[in-house]
Amino acid sequence: MTVSRRDILSATLLGAAAMVSTVAQAKQKTPLKPMKVSPKRRVLIQSSSRYHNSGYLDFAGDQYERLFGKEKYEILFIPYAKVAGTYDDYEKQVQDAFKAYGHKIVGIHRFKDPQKAVREAKAIAVGGGNTWALVTRMYEAGIIDLIRERVNAGIPYCGWSAGGNVACPTLRTTNDMPIAEPPSFNTFGFIPFQTNPHFISGGTQGLNNETREDRLEEFLWYNKDEEVIGLPEGTALFVTGEYDCEVIGPKDSEALYWFRQAPKGMKLERIPLGTKFDVRKIVPGGKL
Template sequence: MTNQNLLLLSSSRVGDTPYLSHALDMIKDHLGEVTELLFIPYAGVTINYDEYTQMVQSALNDKNIKVVGIHSHADPVNAIKNAQAIAVGGGNTFRLLHQLYENKLIDAIQDRVSHGMPYIGWSAGSNVAGATIRTTNDMPIIEPPSFNALKLVNFQINPHYTDYTPPGHNGETREQRLQEFMVLNPTTEIVGIVEGTALKMTGETITLIGGKAGYLFLDGKKTEIEDGYELTAIN
């Protein structure tokens, strides 16, 4: 896939900022002349799909973008085929991937994205753009048919990345879990993106944006990558 147009956000918020407010300019720039966004709310579990779609619509009102939930379409595959652009929201990654398989959307999304349709994801929606969801932060509350995801990029993604350890915390840290992954998958790249940042892919070029560093994990090593770093070489 070389004609891809991806915006993979780490998160929907940064600190206490309003929903998607930090990403509005990135989203508008990414969509260009697109005026309607097909939203996939499947990662939502404790929020219903109508409420989730309305939350995204409210965030994008000032950018004059109409948001339509895929659940309002009788034929979700056809909705993907006719979409100007799609956005996939955050929540539980296992539920999201399960529903993508359930609604037979994997191939449809891959096909449209490969032909240049803009894709926006945040949190779980970014996670499923990777090769698999094996580096998600979420609890497996439902079992999808496979951990294989959309494979829009060839590496693993870890959204909300942080190396912070709360005082007195005795469970595994994010760092330890990614180290475990690397022990069993030493040649598989993982990109950790911190809140407020994103990966933007245009054609064959993948760039870290958002003004903060990210991290590349490979073969047991963690390497800091600067804002503006191009990840093309690992895709």
């Protein structure tokens, strides 16, 4: 059989059309359904569980005091991001950390019915680890929408690393390897923009490696309607009510990195510790 030049050209055009179609489909996502938010809502989005040479969460006492106030809680802990280890060991590590602050930690894996556990929880904490595993397991347990509903209704929420990343609308700006495949990238959407936890600027000296900025620039090129806030170690966003947010963290922590849409690539602004802003301002053209 002979193949004409016209056949080759037609096949090339069809392949290009298929590629465009694939890209268009890949970019589509199902927005989270609107949900009523209580003025009592309190969400702590933490970059990390450690800061410099600190122990596990022992630098975050002020952050938890902001979140929980003087009340002492029994906190439902979601350990699903843990991969290399057991849920029991992870629960014990978090119990030891929160004991210093007067709170009790109980892992969701202790309950036969995880959905009932979420419905009855007085506060929720989601730990770090692998974000893909975390989201996959939360979907399998049927608790994504339930947690979103309970927290938006007013129970306190804290999450560090992966547990902070899932406070965004999606997990797309995680740093983690995709070791699991969740049915959706959608997460809690407690804030309307994406964050990048554990943010470190620049590459490794002497190595021609890809930087975090490189990856986030690709995200912004592909998603023209979005912006990203990089959270350096130790820093956190404290969200109250529907729109109010404050940058908190240790006194010597870095300013946050606000990666912005630009005609070519991206531009950067910094958000200092103590800044208070409306979360609706983190959009292309927004100003704090």
